[in-house]
Amino acid sequence: MRLTEFWARMDEHLGPAYARTWAETQVVKGLDGRTVVEALADGEHAKMVWRAVWAHLNLPASER
Template sequence: MRHSEFWERMDQHLGAGYARVWADTQVISELGGRTPTEALDAGVIPKTVWRAVHARLELPASER
């Protein structure tokens, strides 16, 4: 997964106006106590970040 696909999925599920705000403010323990944005900036691969976001949002398995 590329960064662009990660952000497309975020926009799809949270809306373009809210996705980045959510990613900047939600601390997720599976990401080492970082926000999704911090994790991506630290070099965590987008697929790993997406899996953590997916679990936090309790999205259906088909959206993995």
């Protein structure tokens, strides 16, 4: 997954006005207690980060 697809999914589920703020402030357990922005900055693959966000937000399986 490319970062552009990752951010498009974030925008779709959280709204373009809120997705970046959420990614900067929300600590996600599946990311070892990091935020999305921190995990991506640490070099985590966007697909792995999306899966953690997907689980955290309890999104349907079709969105995985």
